[in-house]
Amino acid sequence: MWQPASALHSESPSDSQRRVVEAQGLVKFYGATAALRGCDLTVAAGERVALVGPNGAGKTTLLKLLATLVRPSAGRLWLFGVDAVRYPAVVRRRLGVVAHDTYLYRDLTVAENLALYGRLYGVADLRRRVAESVAWVGLAGQADRRVGALSRGQQQRVALARALLHAPALLLLDEPDAGLDEAGQALLAAVVREAAISVVLATHALERALALADRVVVLAAGRVVHEVATAGLTSEALRAIYRTVTNAAKQGPDEGSRPAGGAALPSPADTPVGQPVSLGSGEK
Amino acid sequence: MSLYFRQLAALVLKDLRLELRRRETVAGVLVFVLLVLVLFQFALDLERAEAARLTPGLLWITLLFAGLLALGRAFAAEYDQGTLDGLRLAPVDRSTIYLSKVIATVLFLSLVELVALPAFAAALDAPLLTPGVLVTVFLGTLGLAAAGTLFAAAAVQARARDVLLPLLVLPLLAPLLIAAVHATADLMAGAAVPWSAPWWELLVGLCVLFLGAAVLLFDALLEE
Numbered sequence: 062m063w064q065p066a067s068a069l070h071s072e073s074p075s076d077s078q079r080r081v082v083e084a085q086g087l088v089k090f091y092g093a094t095a096a097l098r099g100c101d102l103t104v105a106a107g108e109r110v111a112l113v114g115p116n117g118a119g120k121t122t123l124l125k126l127l128a129t130l131v132r133p134s135a136g137r138l139w140l141f142g143v144d145a146v147r148y149p150a151v152v153r154r155r156l157g158v159v160a161h162d163t164y165l166y167r168d169l170t171v172a173e174n175l176a177l178y179g180r181l182y183g184v185a186d187l188r189r190r191v192a193e194s195v196a197w198v199g200l201a202g203q204a205d206r207r208v209g210a211l212s213r214g215q216q217q218r219v220a221l222a223r224a225l226l227h228a229p230a231l232l233l234l235d236e237p238d239a240g241l242d243e244a245g246q247a248l249l250a251a252v253v254r255e256a257a258i259s260v261v262l263a264t265h266a267l268e269r270a271l272a273l274a275d276r277v278v279v280l281a282a283g284r285v286v287h288e289v290a291t292a293g294l295t296s297e298a299l300r301a302i303y304r305t306v307t308n309a310a311k312q313g314p315d316e317g318s319r320p321a322g323g324a325a326l327p328s329p330a331d332t333p334v335g336q337p338v339s340l341g342s343g344e345k
Numbered sequence: 346m347s348l349y350f351r352q353l354a355a356l357v358l359k360d361l362r363l364e365l366r367r368r369e370t371v372a373g374v375l376v377f378v379l380l381v382l383v384l385f386q387f388a389l390d391l392e393r394a395e396a397a398r399l400t401p402g403l404l405w406i407t408l409l410f411a412g413l414l415a416l417g418r419a420f421a422a423e424y425d426q427g428t429l430d431g432l433r434l435a436p437v438d439r440s441t442i443y444l445s446k447v448i449a450t451v452l453f454l455s456l457v458e459l460v461a462l463p464a465f466a467a468a469l470d471a472p473l474l475t476p477g478v479l480v481t482v483f484l485g486t487l488g489l490a491a492a493g494t495l496f497a498a499a500a501v502q503a504r505a506r507d508v509l510l511p512l513l514v515l516p517l518l519a520p521l522l523i524a525a526v527h528a529t530a531d532l533m534a535g536a537a538v539p540w541s542a543p544w545w546e547l548l549v550g551l552c553v554l555f556l557g558a559a560v561l562l563f564d565a566l567l568e569e
């Protein structure tokens with residue numbers, strides 16, 4: 062796959078060795094509706110970031126942009142120091158994604174699904190890697206069963222194995238707990254906590270975000286409205302922060318529509334919603 | 346084998362395996378083709394001389410609509426099950442995804458034609474089982490799959506995709522249909538196989554044009 066040599070060099074304004082994700086002013090419109098209205102996000106190498114926010118806050122859209130599944134309407138995005146909007150193909154090999162859709166073929170077996178994706182990602186020693194992955198997600202006896210015959214939780218485990226099969230450097234998780242039982246959730250937690258890779262996790266569960274992430278980013282109405290490190294943060298403090306910043310976002314001006322005449326979107330900094338809310342308590 | 350061809354082979358194998366298990370496309374399209382043939386017999390009540398004149402047109406109209414049925418399925422299941430996004434996330438050249446669907450569609454339709462051509466030949470008493478006609482049918486099928494796969498991907502997200510696909514692709518396929526019908530008619534009339542004759546040149550040219558344009562356009566189509 063041809064790519065200009067410049068694509069492989071860092072174009073990011075910051076140190077690409079340390080920043081796995083650097084997003085600046087990401088805007089995404091679906092028709093006339095704004096799903097993201099100027100999102101900034103950085104993720105350092107090895108860092109685990111949780112995106113939280115109410116329904117429609119833009120969490121899934123932001124993850125889809127990071128996964129290079131959709132292109133932003135405006136803004137810049139660097140992944141691993143590469144301009145991911147211009148050269149998405151360069152970064153895809155280093156991304157692992159678990160989303161609401163499992164991306165699995167229901168009429169193929171677990172092993173066939175993993176082998177297919179392994180071939181697409183150019184995974185070496187594929188047979189052994191597939192067997193290891195199946196065993197690792199606790200489905201060793203199920204490798205030859207069709208995915209459609211598995212429970213939702215088992216399918217989600219296979220989806221996790223698929224996302225990690227090619228040893229990605231950045232794992233993007235959108236509500237990955239869906240259908241997982243307690244053991245499955247423990248498995249997921251072990252992946253997020255112990256794997257030496259960067260993780261961006263979108264979740265509604267604040268306790269989960271607190272338990273798994275180094276930093277919680279609160280989104281509301283398509284913007285990042287607050288960021289807080291989780292070290293030393295209590296569940297109650299996170300809830301208080303969440304309530305305060307999402308309520309403040311609700312009271313902000315509604316700008317859900319594309320501006321008439323192609324006028325530029327107001328900067329997040331121009332509105333109260335866009336300002337990171339400063340809270341004295343609960344943060345370290 | 347380079348990574349590109351390994352990826353292409355993996356995607357084609359996946360489609361063949363899925364077809365073997367689901368038995369949706371080949372079986373459905375084959376029944377459709379045979380039903381159309383029976384209906385032609387009832388509706389047209391053809392004399393032998395008329396049948397010889399009309400066979401190329403009847404054959405190609407049938408294959409064209411059969412192809413549209415197969416193409417309608419090419420991306421629909423991928424889209425409905427969410428696996429199309431899995432392919433879009435993978436580090437594969439977009440042309441790999443396109444070519445895998447073209448190859449799978451040509452293989453499925455060739456299986457259908459393997460039964461349909463003898464059936465047409467017997468029912469219409471037409472000399473269709475000749476090397477020249479078989480090559481013509483292959484070229485027509487390739488052109489149909491090449492153009493149709495591009496538009497099947499374009500239409501898959503539309504609510505009325507089953508209606509939209511024929512509306513998009515049929516006007517484009519008109520030259521292909523004309524060339525295939527005339528080439529088949531010439532062969533049935535006993536023409537030798539002049540591979541440089543205009544109808545075959547047009548068929549080959551359209552295949553190359555559709556494949557080339559689709560490979561270039563498919564990337565942009567899948568990226569958003």
